[in-house]
Amino acid sequence: MAFNIPFNYFSGLRTTAFIFAFLTLMIGYLYYMTRFKKLVSSSIAISSFLVIMLFAVNYFFSGGIGGATFLSLMLAFILIIIVSPRKFYVLWVVFSLLVALGLLWAEYYYPDIIYVSYPDRKALFVDIAFTYGTSIVVSFLSIFYLKEAYNAEKKSADQKAVELTRLNEEKLKLFSIISHDLQAPLSSLHSYIRLIANDRFNADERKQVERGLANALHGTQEMLSNMLVWSQNQLRGTHVALLPNNIQEVLTPVIDIQKIYAYQKGIELETSIDASLNALVDRDMLQLIVRNLINNAIKFTPPGGRIRVSASRSGTFCEITVADNGIGIPEEQQAALFSLKTRSTYGTNNERGIGLGLFLCKEYAKEQNGALSFESELGKGTQFYLRLPLIV
Incomplete structure (x- = not known):
């Protein structure tokens, strides 16, 4: 013009x-x-x-x-x-x-x-x-x-069609694994309850059955909890409430509960958390991440092993580390560790898992402007590192 x-x-x-x-x-x-x-x-x-x-x-x-x-x-x-x-x-x-x-x-x-x-x-x-x-x-x-x-x-x-197809296939696979893997712990729970109801055990046998019942309940509870969180995210979307929180106050209740399960398996759970660390985090998300990481460490560490949970300052970040001396992660499984390309896994006492927890951990770390990484050596143990921005 x-x-x-x-x-x-x-x-x-x-x-x-x-x-x-x-x-x-x-x-x-x-x-x-x-x-x-x-x-x-x-x-x-x-x-x-x-x-x-x-x-x-x-x-x-x-x-x-x-x-x-x-x-x-x-x-x-x-x-x-x-x-x-x-x-x-x-x-x-x-x-x-x-x-x-x-x-x-x-x-x-x-x-x-x-x-x-x-x-x-x-x-x-x-x-x-x-x-x-x-x-x-x-x-x-x-x-x-x-x-x-x-x-x-x-x-x-x-690209979106390919991605949706891939995600749908992974979800179908995940639900297939979940439906299969829930049968075993529920059957175990049913068997333990029937045995207790018969009341034909001496004190040692009864204690052993009760320990098995507690382990089965704990594994099933963790699996269902992760499934519930994941399904809510799929239906409603992820809602993040980032607020100033003291890291020690957030982690202490989670660690105290996990110490009970570690003790039952004969594993030493050590902690070293800097009480001065404050970060802008979602309290529930952070607790879910740490609970899953410690639970995995307990699952893949044999009796007599050691787990160390620490939180320290690293520049402008808070670095939370969960380290164990367990069986480690095979190299062929490491690339897909944080994805939905999951399959059933078994701990050192045949604790069953489906890998959904680590996928949620990775997603929740991103939602809090953080990052989750790991190092692992087969037969020597695994270390997970969660980095979250500190309140300056």
Whole structure:
């Protein structure tokens, strides 16, 4: 539009140059309204109407059907269709056709209303050639933009479809594992309860049965707790409440409970937590992470082993470490440790797990602007590192 002002002025089309000047100012203002005032739909509609109507006015001052206005109207229509919402397509098609037919009708029956402002044939040919060239370039750029946008959207949609398929397959696999793995602990619970009900044990036997019942209950409770948290996240989304919390106060209740299970298995659970550490965390999320990490350490550490939970300052981060001297993680399982590509795992006392806990730990660490990593050596143990930003 701006380039057409001097071009038409020096070609002798003074009225056309003034029309383009007015259009340039109006569309500049409407662009401002669209970009900064968010009046997108109304600005597009107003600018489209203005362009068509002013080109229609220009028709009478630039030679009518013998000039270049029809080419400009066609170009304007292409651009209007590109930027307009789909629901207005029919409106703009009908309106553009009516304007064009109306111009032809007016010139056919009233040829005297057409003013030929070209100073000579050369100016006419230059105007038509320039308008045609502009139409070709702008049409190419418009179609190129549309194709690029379409391809980008198609690629994005294909990627999302692949990702959704993958996630759906993993969820189906996860539910299959869960339904299978719940049968064993529930059967064990049923058997233990029946044995206790018969009351045919001496004190040692009864104590052994009760310990087995407690272990089965603990494993099933952990599995169901992780399943419940994960399913709630899937249905409602993850809700994070980041508040200032003292790390020692948050972790102490979790560690005290886990010490009971560690003691029952004959594992020493040591702690070393800096009481001065304060971080912006979600209390429930942090407790879930640490509970799962300690529970895994207990599960994969043999009786007589040792687990150490520590929290210390590392620059602007609080680093929580859960380290054990258990059996370690096989190298082929490490790459998928924090994913839903899970399978049943068994601890040193045949404690059953499905790996969902670590997936939740990784997700919850990210939600708190933290990071979770690990180091493991088969036969020597595993160390998990949770880094969370401190309150400065």
